[in-house]
Amino acid sequence: MSFAQPQHILxxxxxxxxxxxxxxxxxxxxxxxxxxxxVVKEFLHSIKILVVGAGGLGCELLKDLALTGFTDIHVIxxxxxxxxxxxxxxxxxxxxxxxxxxxxxxxxxxxxxxGVTITPFFGKIQDKDEDYYDQFxxxxxxxxxxEARRWINAxxxxxxxxxxxxxxxxxIDGGTEGFKGQSRIILPSIxxxxxxxxxxxxxxxxxxxxxxxxTPRLPEHCIEWASVLEWPREFPEKKxxxxxxxxxxxxxxxxxxxxxxxxxxGVTYSLAQGVVKNIIPAIASTNAIVAASCxxxxxxxxxxxxxxxxxxxxxxxxxxxxxxxFELQKKExxxxxxxxxxxxxxxxxxxxxxxxxxxxxxxxxxLKKPSLRTESTSLYMQAPRMLEEATRPNLVxxxxxxxxxxxxxxxxxxxxxxxxxxxxxxxx
Numbered sequence: 279m280s281f282a283q284p285q286h287i288l289x290x291x292x293x294x295x296x297x298x299x300x301x302x303x304x305x306x307x308x309x310x311x312x313x314x315x316x317v318v319k320e321f322l323h324s325i326k327i328l329v330v331g332a333g334g335l336g337c338e339l340l341k342d343l344a345l346t347g348f349t350d351i352h353v354i355x356x357x358x359x360x361x362x363x364x365x366x367x368x369x370x371x372x373x374x375x376x377x378x379x380x381x382x383x384x385x386x387x388x389x390x391x392x393g394v395t396i397t398p399f400f401g402k403i404q405d406k407d408e409d410y411y412d413q414f415x416x417x418x419x420x421x422x423x424x425e426a427r428r429w430i431n432a433x434x435x436x437x438x439x440x441x442x443x444x445x446x447x448x449x450i451d452g453g454t455e456g457f458k459g460q461s462r463i464i465l466p467s468i469x470x471x472x473x474x475x476x477x478x479x480x481x482x483x484x485x486x487x488x489x490x491x492x493t494p495r496l497p498e499h500c501i502e503w504a505s506v507l508e509w510p511r512e513f514p515e516k517k518x519x520x521x522x523x524x525x526x527x528x529x530x531x532x533x534x535x536x537x538x539x540x541x542x543x544g545v546t547y548s549l550a551q552g553v554v555k556n557i558i559p560a561i562a563s564t565n566a567i568v569a570a571s572c573x574x575x576x577x578x579x580x581x582x583x584x585x586x587x588x589x590x591x592x593x594x595x596x597x598x599x600x601x602x603x604f605e606l607q608k609k610e611x612x613x614x615x616x617x618x619x620x621x622x623x624x625x626x627x628x629x630x631x632x633x634x635x636x637x638x639x640x641x642x643x644x645l646k647k648p649s650l651r652t653e654s655t656s657l658y659m660q661a662p663r664m665l666e667e668a669t670r671p672n673l674v675x676x677x678x679x680x681x682x683x684x685x686x687x688x689x690x691x692x693x694x695x696x697x698x699x700x701x702x703x704x705x706x
Contacts, residue, residue, distance in 0.1 A: 290319070297347050300583045312582040322347045322580050325415040329353045330403060330430055332379040334560045335420030335452050337369045338569030340383055343418070344391040346577050351387075352414070354399040354406070355380040357521060362548045366562040403430055404695075408437055412445065416576050419451045420569070423555070424479055424644070425693050427451060431464065431472035432614045432696045438466035448579050452572040457561060457596035459568040462606065463575055463589045466615070470589065470606040473614040477641035497537055497544035501553040504532035520555035529554065567593055613643070613698040619686060626678035626704045630658060633677060633702070637689065643698075645691040652687055660692075677702065 291298065301318050312318070327348055329339050332355035343351055359367075359374045359382060369386040370379070380398035387396050399406070403426060411417065417434060421427050431449065439445045449464040451472065464471050489495070490503045509518050509529070519525050530550045537545045552559075571591055578584045590606040593599075610616050620643065624633055630650070637645045650657040657680055658672050659665040672680060681687070683704040690697045 290323075294319075294347055301581060305583070307584045309578070309582040309585045314583075318581050318583070319347075322577075323349045325580060326350045326352065326413055327416045327418065327576065327580075328411070328414040329418050329420060330426075331355055331420035331422070332369075332383045332398075333357065333363070333420065333422060334366045334562070334565045335422075335454060335569055336379070337367045337383060338565045339418060339420050339452070339572060340369070340387050340396065342569050342573035343576065344387050344394045344396070346573050348576070348580075349394050351394065352397045352399070353380045353384060354401065354403060355383075356400070356402045360548075366560055366565065368562075408433065411447065412437065414447060416579060417447055417449050418572055418576055419449065420572075421451075421453070424476075425646070427453075427472050428476070428693055429695055432694050435464070435466045435471050435615050436696055440467065450572045450575050450579075452568045454560060454564045454568050456559060457564055457594065459564045459593045459595075461568050461571040461575065461591045461593075463579070463586055465589075470608045471612060471615040474609040474612045474616075475590075475606055476644055479641070479644070494536065494540050494542060497533070497542055497546075497549060498553050500533040500536040500540070500542060500545055501529060501550050503536055504529045504550075505554055508532050518554065520551055526551050526554070561595075564593070564595060567595070609642075614694075614696065619699040619701040621701050621703060623703045623705045624677055625706045626676060626683075628677050629674055630677065630680060631673040634658065634673075637700075644693070645689070646693045648689050648691045650687050650689055652681070652685060657681075657687065677704070 298319065301314055301322070303314050304312065325348070327343065327350070329336055329343065329351060330353075332340070332353050336353065336355065340351065340353060355378070357379050359370050359377050359379055361372070361375050364370055364372060367379075369383045374382045378398065378400035380400050384396035384398040388394060411434060417430070419427060419430060421430075431451075434447050434449055437445050437447065446466060449472075450461065451464060452461045453459060463469060485499055485502050487506075490499050491507065494500050494503060505518055518529075526547060530545065530547055533545045533550060537543065571593075575586050578586045587603050588605045591601060591603045593601045608615065611618050611620060613620055622633070622636065624636065634648055634650070637643050637648050647660045649659045649661075651659070656665065656669050658669045681702050683702075685702055687700045687702055688697050689700050
């Protein structure tokens with residue numbers, strides 16, 4: 279049996295009556311170039327937008343965007359639904375456990391909001407090329423990792439070519455951390471990009487190695503022991519994947535045995551995954567507030583009916599409700615949007631390994647596994663294996679042996695889809 283759609287669903291003027299109040303008439307806060315009327319309404323309902331992430335923030339984003347007049351939405355997420363997600367990721371039910379988040383969220387929204395098409399992709403953002411991202415007018419991120427944000431930021435910013443205006447893709451990025459959250463707008467070549475603010479990131483919690491190895495006192499110590507010491511010993515050629523249930527189950531078993539040995543309680547699957555991925559417990563109300571901000575900014579950018587914020591909003595909700603908006607400044611030496619070399623100062627007697635460690639420790643680079651090469655030679659390459667073995671002896675050689683003062687080095691890293699240029703200056 280089929281049922282006729284209610285009249286207010288079939289008639290856009292009735293369905294979007296409240297929304298159209300912003301689009302049918304000019305206002306004092308309208309952005310330059312705003313023209314009220316049918317054209318802007320049609321544009322809102324026809325543009326294609328991408329939501330990256332279908333977790334706690336992503337669920338809220340999809341709901342808000344579908345109810346704000348966007349009718350062609352794509353969503354990409356590599357995760358499957360875990361039972362621990364159900365307390366806040368409201369598009370999922372117990373029967374959905376094990377299914378793709380992107381596919382399940384898309385199905386739910388399309389059932390509840392007629393006329394909206396959501397196209398899911400179950401996979402990694404790195405699985406898609408520039409042609410995929412080029413089809414969208416706005417890209418909205420609801421991610422839970424710095425690495426993924428850096429990747430999508432670098433990809434979209436470097437797609438922009440001022441000679442081709444259609445390559446301009448605004449990014450709206452939302453993030454939450456317990457009772458704190460933020461939303462921001464990234465306009466390629468105009469505003470600060472994500473990489474510009476990398477040194478603002480909170481450093482992940484770390485535990486002293488001596489405590490982990492000898493005198494664990496917390497369940498987190500046992501999990502770190504299993505992941506940092508035992509995993510490399512058992513699987514020297516395999517990288518630990520915090521999203522792989524088999525890997526987390528192995529960690530849980532080892533950490534539980536360690537905890538029992540030291541009479542420690544509290545080692546659970548969710549805690550093990552949280553320690554490995556550095557997950558901070560999510561709060562539904564924070565997700566809702568940040569997602570509402572992101573969706574509102576998307577609406578303003580798409581229609582010009584109001585001036586978008588400039589360009590960073592922070593929210594603090596642990597002692598009341600507090601928000602503050604300010605303009606994050608571009609960094610002239612940003613490796614992604616600045617277009618200039620990073621300047622590194624190091625003593626010529628330091629080794630190449632010292633230089634690599636410096637790049638990994640610097641808050642404005644935060645590289646994971648950097649590979650370095652000059653115009654004429656490879657200094658150290660992380661992969662493939664044969665090249666890594668061939669360049670490994672360089673790690674103990676001094677900088678003075680390998681480089682001249684002021685020489686430029688190209689740095690690549692798995693955390694970024696682009697290469698960085700670095701100028702090495704000798705000190706002392």
